Amino acid sequence: MNVRVHVRVIPRSGLLDPQGQAIAHALAALGFPGVADVRVGKAIELTVDAVSTAAAEASVRSMCERLLANPVTEDFILEAEPA
Amino acid sequence: MNVRVHVRVIPRSGLLDPQGQAIAHALAALGFPGVADVRVGKAIELTVDAVSTAAAEASVRSMCERLLANPVTEDFILEAEPA
Amino acid sequence: MTRVAVVRFPGSNCETESLLAVTRAGGHATLVDYRDTDLGQSDAVILPGGFSYGDYLRSGAIARFAPVMTAVKTLADAGGAVIGICNGFQILCEAHLLPGALQHNAQQRFAARPVDVRIERTDSVCTTDYEPGEVIRIPIAHGEGRYVADEATLDALERDNKVLLRYVTVPGTDMPYNPNGSMRDIAGICNSTGTVVGFMPHPERLAEQELGSDAGQRFFTSLMRRVASGVAA
Amino acid sequence: MTAIAMAEPFPGERAVTDDVVREHKLNATEYTAILTLLGRTPTLTELGIFSALWSEHCSYKHTKPVLRRFPVDGPQVVQGPGENAGVLRLPDGWAVAFKIESHNHPSAVEPYQGAATGVGGILRDVFTMGARPVAVLNSLRLGPLDDARNRYLFAGIVKGVGDYGNCMGIPTLGGDVCFSPCYTGNPLVNAMAVGVLRESDLITARAHGVGNILLAVGASTGRDGIHGASFASEDLTSESQKRRPQVQVGDPFTEKLLLEASLELITGGYIVAIQDMGAAGLTSSSAEMAARGGVGVEVDTSKVPTREAGMTPYEIMLSESQERMLVVAEPHRIEEIQRVCRKWELDATAIGLVTDDGIFRIVHDGRVVAAIPGQELVDGCPMYSPPAEESATAKARRSLTPSLKGPEPVAALERLLDAPTIASKRWVFEQYDGTVRANSVIPPGSDAGVLRVAGTDFGIAMTVDCNARHVLLDPYEGGKGAVAEAARNIACTGARPLGVTDCLNFGNPEKSDIFFQFTEACRGIGDACRAFGTPVTGGNVSLYNQSPMGPIDPTPTVGMVGLLADVNKTVPSHFQYNGDAILLLGETRGHLGGSAYWAEVLDTVGGAPPSIDLAAERALQDVLVEAAERCLLTSAHDLSDGGLAVALAECCIGGPWDIVTMGAEVDLGRHADSVSDEGWLFGEDGARALVSCSPTYVVEVQRLAHAHGIQCHYLGLVGEDGSDVIIRRDGRAWQWPVARLRAIYLDAIPRRMAAVTTADGGS
Numbered sequence A, B: 001m002n003v004r005v006h007v008r009v010i011p012r013s014g015l016l017d018p019q020g021q022a023i024a025h026a027l028a029a030l031g032f033p034g035v036a037d038v039r040v041g042k043a044i045e046l047t048v049d050a051v052s053t054a055a056a057e058a059s060v061r062s063m064c065e066r067l068l069a070n071p072v073t074e075d076f077i078l079e080a081e082p083a
Numbered sequence C: 001m002t003r004v005a006v007v008r009f010p011g012s013n014c015e016t017e018s019l020l021a022v023t024r025a026g027g028h029a030t031l032v033d034y035r036d037t038d039l040g041q042s043d044a045v046i047l048p049g050g051f052s053y054g055d056y057l058r059s060g061a062i063a064r065f066a067p068v069m070t071a072v073k074t075l076a077d078a079g080g081a082v083i084g085i086c087n088g089f090q091i092l093c094e095a096h097l098l099p100g101a102l103q104h105n106a107q108q109r110f111a112a113r114p115v116d117v118r119i120e121r122t123d124s125v126c127t128t129d130y131e132p133g134e135v136i137r138i139p140i141a142h143g144e145g146r147y148v149a150d151e152a153t154l155d156a157l158e159r160d161n162k163v164l165l166r167y168v169t170v171p172g173t174d175m176p177y178n179p180n181g182s183m184r185d186i187a188g189i190c191n192s193t194g195t196v197v198g199f200m201p202h203p204e205r206l207a208e209q210e211l212g213s214d215a216g217q218r219f220f221t222s223l224m225r226r227v228a229s230g231v232a233a
Numbered sequence D: 001m002t003a004i005a006m007a008e009p010f011p012g013e014r015a016v017t018d019d020v021v022r023e024h025k026l027n028a029t030e031y032t033a034i035l036t037l038l039g040r041t042p043t044l045t046e047l048g049i050f051s052a053l054w055s056e057h058c059s060y061k062h063t064k065p066v067l068r069r070f071p072v073d074g075p076q077v078v079q080g081p082g083e084n085a086g087v088l089r090l091p092d093g094w095a096v097a098f099k100i101e102s103h104n105h106p107s108a109v110e111p112y113q114g115a116a117t118g119v120g121g122i123l124r125d126v127f128t129m130g131a132r133p134v135a136v137l138n139s140l141r142l143g144p145l146d147d148a149r150n151r152y153l154f155a156g157i158v159k160g161v162g163d164y165g166n167c168m169g170i171p172t173l174g175g176d177v178c179f180s181p182c183y184t185g186n187p188l189v190n191a192m193a194v195g196v197l198r199e200s201d202l203i204t205a206r207a208h209g210v211g212n213i214l215l216a217v218g219a220s221t222g223r224d225g226i227h228g229a230s231f232a233s234e235d236l237t238s239e240s241q242k243r244r245p246q247v248q249v250g251d252p253f254t255e256k257l258l259l260e261a262s263l264e265l266i267t268g269g270y271i272v273a274i275q276d277m278g279a280a281g282l283t284s285s286s287a288e289m290a291a292r293g294g295v296g297v298e299v300d301t302s303k304v305p306t307r308e309a310g311m312t313p314y315e316i317m318l319s320e321s322q323e324r325m326l327v328v329a330e331p332h333r334i335e336e337i338q339r340v341c342r343k344w345e346l347d348a349t350a351i352g353l354v355t356d357d358g359i360f361r362i363v364h365d366g367r368v369v370a371a372i373p374g375q376e377l378v379d380g381c382p383m384y385s386p387p388a389e390e391s392a393t394a395k396a397r398r399s400l401t402p403s404l405k406g407p408e409p410v411a412a413l414e415r416l417l418d419a420p421t422i423a424s425k426r427w428v429f430e431q432y433d434g435t436v437r438a439n440s441v442i443p444p445g446s447d448a449g450v451l452r453v454a455g456t457d458f459g460i461a462m463t464v465d466c467n468a469r470h471v472l473l474d475p476y477e478g479g480k481g482a483v484a485e486a487a488r489n490i491a492c493t494g495a496r497p498l499g500v501t502d503c504l505n506f507g508n509p510e511k512s513d514i515f516f517q518f519t520e521a522c523r524g525i526g527d528a529c530r531a532f533g534t535p536v537t538g539g540n541v542s543l544y545n546q547s548p549m550g551p552i553d554p555t556p557t558v559g560m561v562g563l564l565a566d567v568n569k570t571v572p573s574h575f576q577y578n579g580d581a582i583l584l585l586g587e588t589r590g591h592l593g594g595s596a597y598w599a600e601v602l603d604t605v606g607g608a609p610p611s612i613d614l615a616a617e618r619a620l621q622d623v624l625v626e627a628a629e630r631c632l633l634t635s636a637h638d639l640s641d642g643g644l645a646v647a648l649a650e651c652c653i654g655g656p657w658d659i660v661t662m663g664a665e666v667d668l669g670r671h672a673d674s675v676s677d678e679g680w681l682f683g684e685d686g687a688r689a690l691v692s693c694s695p696t697y698v699v700e701v702q703r704l705a706h707a708h709g710i711q712c713h714y715l716g717l718v719g720e721d722g723s724d725v726i727i728r729r730d731g732r733a734w735q736w737p738v739a740r741l742r743a744i745y746l747d748a749i750p751r752r753m754a755a756v757t758t759a760d761g762g763s
């Protein structure tokens, strides 16, 4: 079965996120009040051919550990849905 | 109330996504078979102070339209949850 | 003669000037393809600057898996000289041959300009011909050069004398002296023996008077001397 | 007339009705010509092909007769106009290929990708000649930075230009940026590429050899940019914003591989011809290669690798997907070609062949969907010579004078240095890698960039220039001025101007006042090129640059290359040594009409710009080049925008990364007594340069100048690091601390760009 997996790779909290800061500033300047804790990372979407959603998730988890996220600076979150 | 909103900003389908292509190749070379349709965009997380989750969502939608996403090349998807 | 391999990944850009800098310093330089699985009889390897695999995903993230990297690791483990310049530094960090990571410049823009860096350690494979504390001006050209690591790692780098180059301010400059927001102004680091080194600036680009300065050439003369004296290989 | 060749519609495609014809921007005359040519109604695929090739962008239907008047010959010319890039001879068997191109409309819609793909396209034009690209330049025109949308466009365009060239590992060696309200809504992005080759490796885009195979090399074909060529050939209206083609996305990584593969295919002798699939993609590349070679071609679109399923022949023929090449080769070479491509991780797919019947034929799954006589398809578009007449407004503008009284010279110079058009462009080129490949003798920030040709002693100087305000006020003089300024910039480095590529950015040519601007500016460019012995080897025309607010100022950007016989003798732009003598070459008449002083300080775009004395310009170039060859000068900087005061300030402020700034103390003395102070300080007479030299060489430099009939005035001395810039005249004195001038000059653009940059602001 084909499973669509959404991955969010986010800079680890505690690390400075200049891009998030820049966006927070820009939003304030555009007149959006009350925005805090902006963090910017990568959204990666992929379709995986696997026996089950769980299997797809496990496989993508391993992709994240090996390639998609940098263990030194990033955390990742997965969501999978049948495609 | 504080609402945490997760935004995924993804290159519009049909547009070339060289980054997604490169990742797809790399995953295949690393021995992950059956990966297709890789697309890479931005994941943005922000906390918004709003009267309700729906209000926060509406506000972030307008942030996406004005700043966070490029209306010519990108689509965005929101998810909100009480923080 | 000292034999230096310069690796070309798809998207490498600075292999030609790296080869020339080695040749000018009296070494024997050969180009090695990323698909090769050995480095010939090389005493040293340079991972040059550029945009391997387009720098897609994260710079260096895909290149670290290239077949040639196994040989690079073997050389590093054997105490051979491994030098990563710019993209090469990014690859060494991604491959965990050096600690930390290089992230997008704090100002979110590519930075191409000269920087002033201080040589913090003169017993590494490529800095013996500099004076301790000497400040030189060489170019940078990168979008992802902000060195980050957790506090413990940073403290360990300082304690173990593994900071190789640091951005410093020189009177009269009207540019931020730290060009990318690197933590502790770090421009380059090395392992404890000084044999695996990585840095963002490009000494190979400013290594002959015809281009206005040869400030970077001693990286390469140092390498020749160190490797020839057998300390590194 | 009977049908020459038959073609049938592709299943499911729309019938060709009047509306469909109109949608394809073909007028009645053109459609009638098509009917006559085919002897039948075209299929939709054919209509699309005609609409691309008969667009202004591809056919030059309004401009060809005018362009024919450019001088194109000279002993240094290896390849003149008509190929992907012009080629000029260098010493020792080397040659330089160079070309400029616009990507204006795509950049107005999507600044980042528009600019990036502009750089990608021009690089392909150069490496398809067999040249290795060694430098890029960019010429940008934007609306004022106090508008958020303009800031967004500026930031995106600069990032796009930078990211593409940086990733390719090709240094950006120069460019220019100007700001004017006329570019709001229609920014200009002109990219120029320079390549170096062995003259013997030159290859042209000429298909020959019946039975030879056409191969598509590089990226696969998607739906991006369909109708890009016709999009580039209409005014930007809100309507066209809706019609805009799917954005083309650049992939510099693939282009880098394509570059290496193409050069290997060419220098290895594997192929007969090669052309990039640029504007109008596969259509123009295949049709033009066939027409140049006098042969027919047959392309099987079902064999073209596509990125998306279900693409029709119409879409495949008109796609402007980037990073693709069309190659012609002998059949027995295909396997070797595929091996070379595989080495660079690229695909090479046979998609067609060269035929002997002169027909441009497209088949898809065995069905002929287009069959058009090839020569007529490329050359048969009706040509237009619209009326050309200067408008009354334009004439009136030329006799305008400022009504304001100017501020003190001290404040006036500071205002000029703070004007983004004049201020340092460091914010721009610090985003461009200027030193990769380690041959940059002068990176951006001086008069012209200078690049050493690797392994030789000589160098190539390069620049792009255009003062559009001068062209607006007097198209003929402005056209001459653009060439003269470029040549002056080149000569200041010590290089001899060699040749020109031009990017003619204008409004809608169907309007008589715009066409007047076009013909007159071209006449000016042609006359100047003749006078300087710098032939035009190619270029690009970009018309219909207008937004709902009106046309842009006419902007014929001139790209020029020059030869520096010995790079060790390169002359820098800025003062180098305390105590050097400062000399002004050329005659000062104090001409203020059309000046930056009037425009930026007195708010008046008007007056007649200076008329350019081509003989004096040529003589000045000779003086500068000879003085450099004899190592007499320590610096040379041309006088342009803002005149003497701005040039003197720039010489003192120094290079973009300098730590040392110089002072200067000059006395204008009793030269040109009748000229006003403003005229002396800010006048923009041509044929002038400010040079410095060791005091011992002053007499030598003066003797050299006089031998060429050029005035040479001793003005004063360079002062020490951090001192003041002082100008005296007749008992009056104006004085500025150089640190203050440097701060104003360097901060003008960053200060404005610090404000938020949003995607929608102000639009």
Ligand SMILES: Nc1ncnc2c1ncn2[C@@H]1O[C@H](COP(=O)(O)OP(=O)(O)O)[C@@H](O)[C@H]1O
Residues within 6 Å of the ligand: D137, D138, D139, D140, D172, D173, D174, D175, D176, D177, D421, D422, D423, D425, D428, D429, D432, D443, D444, D445, D446, D447, D448, D449, D465, D489, D640, D641
């Ligand atoms: N878009 C740009 N890209 C690269 N370099 C630029 C750009 N704009 C300006 N420069 C650099 O700044 C220098 C000065 O530019 P400009 O103000 O046009 O001066 P000039 O009037 O002498 O041509 C140029 O020669 C070039 O080196």
Ligand SMILES: [Mg+2]
Residues within 6 Å of the ligand: D175, D176, D464, D465, D466
């Ligand atoms: Mg200029």
